[in-house]
Amino acid sequence: MKWPEKITIKExxxxxxxxxxxxxxxxxxxxxxxxxxxxxGLKHIEITSFVHPxxxxxxxxxxxxAAGITKVPGVTYTALVPxxxxxxxxxxxxxxxxxVFMSASETHNRKNINKTIDETFPVLRDLIRETLSVGKASxxxxxxxxxxxxxxxxxxxxxxxxxxxLFDMGIxxxxxxxxxxxxxxxxxxxxxxxxxxxxPADKIAMHFHDxxxxxxxxxxxxxxxxxxxxxxxxxxxxxxxYAPGAAGNVATNDLLYMLHGMGIHTGVDQEKLLHASCFIQxxxxxxxxxxxxxxxxxxxxGKHEKTV
Amino acid sequence: MKWPEKITIKExxxxxxxxxxxxxxxxxxxxxxxxxxxxxGLKHIEITSFVHPxxxxxxxxxxxxAAGITKVPGVTYTALVPxxxxxxxxxxxxxxxxxVFMSASETHNRKNINKTIDETFPVLRDLIRETLSVGKASxxxxxxxxxxxxxxxxxxxxxxxxxxxLFDMGIxxxxxxxxxxxxxxxxxxxxxxxxxxxxPADKIAMHFHDxxxxxxxxxxxxxxxxxxxxxxxxxxxxxxxYAPGAAGNVATNDLLYMLHGMGIHTGVDQEKLLHASCFIQxxxxxxxxxxxxxxxxxxxxGKHEKTV
Numbered sequence: 001m002k003w004p005e006k007i008t009i010k011e012x013x014x015x016x017x018x019x020x021x022x023x024x025x026x027x028x029x030x031x032x033x034x035x036x037x038x039x040x041g042l043k044h045i046e047i048t049s050f051v052h053p054x055x056x057x058x059x060x061x062x063x064x065x066a067a068g069i070t071k072v073p074g075v076t077y078t079a080l081v082p083x084x085x086x087x088x089x090x091x092x093x094x095x096x097x098x099x100v101f102m103s104a105s106e107t108h109n110r111k112n113i114n115k116t117i118d119e120t121f122p123v124l125r126d127l128i129r130e131t132l133s134v135g136k137a138s139x140x141x142x143x144x145x146x147x148x149x150x151x152x153x154x155x156x157x158x159x160x161x162x163x164x165x166l167f168d169m170g171i172x173x174x175x176x177x178x179x180x181x182x183x184x185x186x187x188x189x190x191x192x193x194x195x196x197x198x199x200p201a202d203k204i205a206m207h208f209h210d211x212x213x214x215x216x217x218x219x220x221x222x223x224x225x226x227x228x229x230x231x232x233x234x235x236x237x238x239x240x241x242y243a244p245g246a247a248g249n250v251a252t253n254d255l256l257y258m259l260h261g262m263g264i265h266t267g268v269d270q271e272k273l274l275h276a277s278c279f280i281q282x283x284x285x286x287x288x289x290x291x292x293x294x295x296x297x298x299x300x301x302g303k304h305e306k307t308v
Numbered sequence: 309m310k311w312p313e314k315i316t317i318k319e320x321x322x323x324x325x326x327x328x329x330x331x332x333x334x335x336x337x338x339x340x341x342x343x344x345x346x347x348x349g350l351k352h353i354e355i356t357s358f359v360h361p362x363x364x365x366x367x368x369x370x371x372x373x374a375a376g377i378t379k380v381p382g383v384t385y386t387a388l389v390p391x392x393x394x395x396x397x398x399x400x401x402x403x404x405x406x407x408v409f410m411s412a413s414e415t416h417n418r419k420n421i422n423k424t425i426d427e428t429f430p431v432l433r434d435l436i437r438e439t440l441s442v443g444k445a446s447x448x449x450x451x452x453x454x455x456x457x458x459x460x461x462x463x464x465x466x467x468x469x470x471x472x473x474l475f476d477m478g479i480x481x482x483x484x485x486x487x488x489x490x491x492x493x494x495x496x497x498x499x500x501x502x503x504x505x506x507x508p509a510d511k512i513a514m515h516f517h518d519x520x521x522x523x524x525x526x527x528x529x530x531x532x533x534x535x536x537x538x539x540x541x542x543x544x545x546x547x548x549x550y551a552p553g554a555a556g557n558v559a560t561n562d563l564l565y566m567l568h569g570m571g572i573h574t575g576v577d578q579e580k581l582l583h584a585s586c587f588i589q590x591x592x593x594x595x596x597x598x599x600x601x602x603x604x605x606x607x608x609x610g611k612h613e614k615t616v
Contacts, residue, residue, distance in 0.1 A: 001493070182569075185528055185566065211599060212565050212566075213565070213598070214562070214566050216522055216524060217525045220529065247599070247603065257492070262493060295520050
């Protein structure tokens with residue numbers, strides 16, 4: 001196996017993490033937390049989502065959060081935008097990058113955004129055009145690349161079609177989502193083998209949810225295939241042990257533990273993120289799922305390990 | 309990356325899992341559970357440990373468990389043995405295979421078995437000789453191969469020395485333990501690169517604890533290096549979110565999810581193990597750490613997944 005010397009982590013905890021949490025984190029705490037993330041060496045933070053508050057009450061304070069954070073030079077602040085109204089709010093909030101999203105599977109796309117795939121294209125084309133016209137970057141998410149909760153297997157041709165269309169529209173980067181955390185390393189290898197013949201590796205990010213514990217293994221094979229951009233969520237935020245639908249992204253902590261151990265540079269300070277994890281854990285009021293965070297927390301207590 | 313067509317799983321939940329659990333599982337429930345494991349297609353089950361009950365009260369009923377299970381032809385039933393007295397008890401209980409253990413790091417070896425590495429060798433030589441003399445197989449565990457809770461890094465020369473000595477003594481198979489779950493894939497590659505020049509891959513098993521979430525990634529690189537034998541614990545049993553020292557082995561469920569998804573044959577029936585997981589979870593009285601088990605449990609409830 002081979003792996004790159006450095007990779008880029010895109011922290012999605014404030015958006016993908018918090019959107020799945022039942023506890024409402026106050027605007028003040030969100031801002032304090034994002035400021036901690038900004039100071040950790042992370043260069044990309046997805047801070048919120050400008051969807052209608054009715055759909056994601058946890059992020060109903062998107063504009064206030066975006067207005068309240070202390071932006072660190074060199075850090076790109078991204079927000080998710082579903083439609084024209086959301087984009088306008090994101091612009092008003094002076095977001096650096098707008099992320100658009102759709103699914104590779106018809107049923108998930110319809111259930112998630114109430115449109116067919118073909119009906120979604122013109123909406124996203126409009127959003128991407130507007131974003132580029134004001135000199136900002138656009139990122140594209142494709143959900144259910146490795147499996148759909150309604151349809152099961154997802155046709156690679158549908159992934160190709162959606163990806164090509166989004167790139168043609170002008171996105172700077174495509175994030176391939178294992179939305180429900182079903183992917184295995186062989187599947188990742190096969191999917192990337194097809195996609196990397198069409199798109200450059202440095203424009204592809206992988207977005208693995210860790211619903212079945214395979215996210216780091218899937219990242220490992222992605223590294224071997226030449227991918228260098230990964231989405232992750234601090235503490236594995238968003239997970240819930242009893243609801244696989246709410247299972248979080250791979251934990252930034254676990255990803256950093258593995259990458260740094262392998263000598264792969266990320267530019268991120270694990271110690272600072274440990275404190276940011278403790279902060280948000282206290283606010284969420286439950287143990288974060290990240291195993292390396294749990295181990296690090298316990299070690300803070302000075303415990304030693306004795307097993308065969 | 310390349311991977312083999314089939315691999316062997318050695319289920320250690322009844323020993324390595326239960327020994328770290330505070331809840332005492334009744335002898336009757338242990339027997340019922342091991343019988344479920346025997347019917348799942350698993351061909352190797354480590355059912356208990358004949359250490360002094362004072363050290364591991366959870367397994368104080370080793371003899372009764374061994375006597376009570378219904379042995380399935382073709383399944384090898386293993387037990388851990390620390391000394392002559394334990395070995396005699398294991399023989400009386402008609403165990404198929406005796407597993408001996410020691411550490412690659414001096415301090416962990418001393419803290420764990422109260423002897424230096426050099427003092428341990430003659431004890432294990434005696435145990436292995438006795439085991440072979442009655443026509444049974446001997447398995448060797450080396451702990452702290454990838455890191456020691458007291459010393460930190462472990463010298464590869466020490467791993468080589470302990471491994472060579474155990475093979476010279478006559479063990480049929482060596483299980484390399486990441487006892488405290490600190491290994492990363494690059495380290496696994498480097499360690500195996502050295503060891504596989506000295507020992508055949510089909511005599512090496514990997515035993516990863518999943519303390520920091522890297523176990524499946526470490527298994528993936530092990531597969532790529534030619535390893536085909538893995539120890540695992542049903543449900544990830546043995547883990548405790550607040551005590552990294554008690555963190556369980558990689559969950560058999562997660563391992564199977566990944567391997568079967570990759571088309572790798574194990575001979576194990578995931579559905580049967582799902583039921584065996586539910587059984588032991590109920591007896592332990594807390595949620596098992598295995599993510600794929602949690603996802604499968606939730607799906608039994610018919611939930612669907614809706615996230616971006």
